[in-house]
Amino acid sequence: MARNPRYDVLFEPVRIGPVTTRNRFYAVPHAAGMTNAMPHMRAAFRGMKAEGGWGVVCTGYVSIEPGSDDSPLPFATLWDDDDVRSHALMTEAVHAHGALAGIELWHGGGSVMNRTSRLPTMSPSGTSWMATHVNFMGHQRPRVMDAQDIRLLLDCQAAAARRARQAGFDIVYVYAGMGYLPYEFLLPEWNRRTDAYGGSVANRVRIVRELLEVTHEAVGGKCAIALRISLEELRARPSERAASEAHEVVALLADLPDLWDVKMDSSPTDCPPSRFAPEGSHEPVIDFVKTLTRKPVVGVGRFTSPDTMVGQIRRGVLDLIGAARPSIADPFLPVKIEGGREQDIRECIGCNICISSWHDGVPVRCTQNPTAGEEWRRGWHPERITAAASAAPVLVVGAGPAGLECALSLGRRGYEVTLAEATDEIGGRLRFETRLPGLTAWGRVLDWRRGQIERLTNVNIYRGNLLSAAEILELQAAHVVIATGAHWARLLYSALEIPAGELSGAGVFTPDDIAAGVSLKSPVVLYDFDNYYMGSALAEHLAGSGHKVSYVTPAGHASAWGIMSNEQPQVHRALASAGIALHTLSRVTAFANGAVTLANQFTNEETRLECASLVIVGTRFASDTLHAELMTRAGEFADAGIHSVTRIGDALAPGAIVHAVYSGHRYAEELDAEPAAVPYRRDAPLARQV
Numbered sequence: 001m002a003r004n005p006r007y008d009v010l011f012e013p014v015r016i017g018p019v020t021t022r023n024r025f026y027a028v029p030h031a032a033g034m035t036n037a038m039p040h041m042r043a044a045f046r047g048m049k050a051e052g053g054w055g056v057v058c059t060g061y062v063s064i065e066p067g068s069d070d071s072p073l074p075f076a077t078l079w080d081d082d083d084v085r086s087h088a089l090m091t092e093a094v095h096a097h098g099a100l101a102g103i104e105l106w107h108g109g110g111s112v113m114n115r116t117s118r119l120p121t122m123s124p125s126g127t128s129w130m131a132t133h134v135n136f137m138g139h140q141r142p143r144v145m146d147a148q149d150i151r152l153l154l155d156c157q158a159a160a161a162r163r164a165r166q167a168g169f170d171i172v173y174v175y176a177g178m179g180y181l182p183y184e185f186l187l188p189e190w191n192r193r194t195d196a197y198g199g200s201v202a203n204r205v206r207i208v209r210e211l212l213e214v215t216h217e218a219v220g221g222k223c224a225i226a227l228r229i230s231l232e233e234l235r236a237r238p239s240e241r242a243a244s245e246a247h248e249v250v251a252l253l254a255d256l257p258d259l260w261d262v263k264m265d266s267s268p269t270d271c272p273p274s275r276f277a278p279e280g281s282h283e284p285v286i287d288f289v290k291t292l293t294r295k296p297v298v299g300v301g302r303f304t305s306p307d308t309m310v311g312q313i314r315r316g317v318l319d320l321i322g323a324a325r326p327s328i329a330d331p332f333l334p335v336k337i338e339g340g341r342e343q344d345i346r347e348c349i350g351c352n353i354c355i356s357s358w359h360d361g362v363p364v365r366c367t368q369n370p371t372a373g374e375e376w377r378r379g380w381h382p383e384r385i386t387a388a389a390s391a392a393p394v395l396v397v398g399a400g401p402a403g404l405e406c407a408l409s410l411g412r413r414g415y416e417v418t419l420a421e422a423t424d425e426i427g428g429r430l431r432f433e434t435r436l437p438g439l440t441a442w443g444r445v446l447d448w449r450r451g452q453i454e455r456l457t458n459v460n461i462y463r464g465n466l467l468s469a470a471e472i473l474e475l476q477a478a479h480v481v482i483a484t485g486a487h488w489a490r491l492l493y494s495a496l497e498i499p500a501g502e503l504s505g506a507g508v509f510t511p512d513d514i515a516a517g518v519s520l521k522s523p524v525v526l527y528d529f530d531n532y533y534m535g536s537a538l539a540e541h542l543a544g545s546g547h548k549v550s551y552v553t554p555a556g557h558a559s560a561w562g563i564m565s566n567e568q569p570q571v572h573r574a575l576a577s578a579g580i581a582l583h584t585l586s587r588v589t590a591f592a593n594g595a596v597t598l599a600n601q602f603t604n605e606e607t608r609l610e611c612a613s614l615v616i617v618g619t620r621f622a623s624d625t626l627h628a629e630l631m632t633r634a635g636e637f638a639d640a641g642i643h644s645v646t647r648i649g650d651a652l653a654p655g656a657i658v659h660a661v662y663s664g665h666r667y668a669e670e671l672d673a674e675p676a677a678v679p680y681r682r683d684a685p686l687a688r689q690v
């Protein structure tokens with residue numbers, strides 16, 4: 001198919017300093033957890049985006065010297081010549097598919113803790129990031145940078161830029177964003193200096209100017225120089241000389257970088273979950289940059305719609321369409337638009353599981369794209385899959401995320417697949433969850449798979465088909481896949497932090513009951529020790545339906561795990577604006593006579609809270625009775641032609657949607673393959689001189 005001429009503008013080449021990108025699709029720097037320790041995985045992950053048509057593909061953050069050590073968060077290094085080869089693997093993979101490779105050189109300044117290098121940290125005035133969440137806290141305060149430290153920073157940037165050029169990069173970054181060192185010079189809270197680097201905006205911007213200059217000089221005109229800068233705080237600050245301090249900063253540097261890469265200041269606003277921010281949410285902060293520079297501007301906004309992308313260019317907001325998440329969810333997004341296949345784009349759902357992977361310190365995982373991070377170690381490809389190794393028909397029971405992904409991927413391999421779903425609607429847990437506040441975009445997990453399955457003639461979906469073990473035995477499937485999901489339990493939570501003690505009886509509910517449409521009486525107490533989105537989203541939903549809601553959790557925050565997915569700050573705002581009272585560090589221990597008893601998690605001190613309906617969002621168990629029933633009849637499998645019965649997704653081990661999709665995909669990839677003791681290739685750093 002030919003591409004829609006409306007999208008032609010997206011395929012125009014753009015000159016960036018001495019290099020030219022083939023189109024306007026720009027995979028911006030983003031952490032993907034693989035670091036120099038997994039150079040082949042990293043190269044394959046980034047190379048896949050180049051294969052998928054991105055014009056520029058960048059690294060994640062790359063430290064320029066050992067005093068910038070973000071461990072345990074996974075960062076890359078370019079500290080010495082031995083690091084060059086590791087990065088060269090990536091540039092080769094990217095160049096092999098005709099894209100440009102960009103490298104984000106980075107110094108963390110006062111926001112890192114140097115936990116591995118154990119060197120003193122540094123910042124403009126000895127200020128450090130005082131995060132209130134434990135995974136970002138640290139106890140070492142930075143030293144105040146003196147003239148020698150400033151020289152060190154500039155020299156390390158220049159040396160890293162020279163190595164970047166040696167490694168084959170086409171675009172080299174100066175990174176002045178997200179609380180990192182050059183950004184710290186820009187804001188007076190971080191920068192209280194009285195020398196030429198502090199005070200006026202022109203002074204505060206000096207270090208960025210010098211970093212740009214030394215980088216230019218180091219690459220000898222061979223690479224483009226990009227400036228990545230956070231503008232959210234600066235834009236909010238009035239200036240006597242311009243519309244805001246952000247305007248002043250951009251005007252002062254105007255044409256010095258070859259490319260402006262503009263962004264927000266903190267991960268929750270830069271990379272907000274779709275639950276709280278729409279596509280293109282940066283625009284009000286970055287929309288002015290193009291009016292002050294002649295150089296191209298790239299920015300992000302979870303762009304997945306080509307019409308929105310064209311709009312950004314036509315309206316003069318951006319020159320290049322930046323993407324981190326959309327390029328993870330669908331590395332082939334540009335190729336699909338190019339081929340007139342927009343409907344095939346596997347759109348990012350904005351769940352931020354990818355970001356949680358970085359916070360977890362592991363290689364990237366994606367809810368929509370189970371092959372992300374698995375390109376090298378498992379040989380998975382987002383668009384291609386090995387042909388079927390047999391003609392064995394497969395029955396998949398349950399059309400939730402696991403069953404849908406499994407049926408689709410088996411269908412792509414060429415297997416004859418029957419997908420049976422008990423209810424009249426496919427989607428499993430998504431049927432209800434996508435109706436919760438902010439979760440509509442998660443419906444893309446279902447929509448994309450439904451659309452793809454509809455094109456396959458070898459996958460047939462049977463809705464309204466609640467299968468029993470006896471029926472399965474009659475269906476003559478060689479392989480039976482049980483994807484029947486999970487259910488929520490009415491268990492409470494013990495002082496040992498283990499689910500224990502069932503609370504049944506009138507007025508006690510789980511999310512399954514709400515999904516089934518029960519009506520609750522107010523006041524409602526929502527008791528959450530699942531700690532992910534369900535508790536807070538359900539609380540919002542119930543408050544939105546007119547209930548008086550209190551939210552109780554043994555954790556210190558609402559949706560405590562949401563700090564990992566950038567949700568937590570907005571969760572607290574959403575609960576507050578919905579008038580939901582918050583009770584943290586509290587366990588529900590009893591429910592009687594119109595009230596629940598709460599015990600403080602640490603002191604056990606008891607209080608009572610008025611309650612007509614208690615909703616427990618605690619733990620889930622696999623809905624595996626069908627599997628158990630089937631296994632009691634294993635003796636009949638041979639006569640029924642059944643070679644295997646396998647549970648996948650929540651029916652095996654309840655998890656988030658990302659786990660279910662991955663489980664379904666892995667089953668499909670591995671059917672008829674020889675099982676291996678270690679199921680994937682293990683990457684290793686390239687040998688260095690020791």
Ligand code: ADP
Nearest residue numbers: 398400401402422428429467484485649650660
């Ligand atoms: P997962 O996240 O693992 O995909 P879900 O709970 O989202 O799990 O989906 C499980 C699906 O399985 C639900 O749509 C449910 O209706 C369906 N299901 C459960 N039992 C049966 C059965 N016996 N026959 C057919 N479908 C079933």
Ligand code: SF4
Nearest residue numbers: 348349351352354366
């Ligand atoms: Fe998008 Fe979620 Fe995938 Fe991240 S994990 S790229 S937010 S779908």
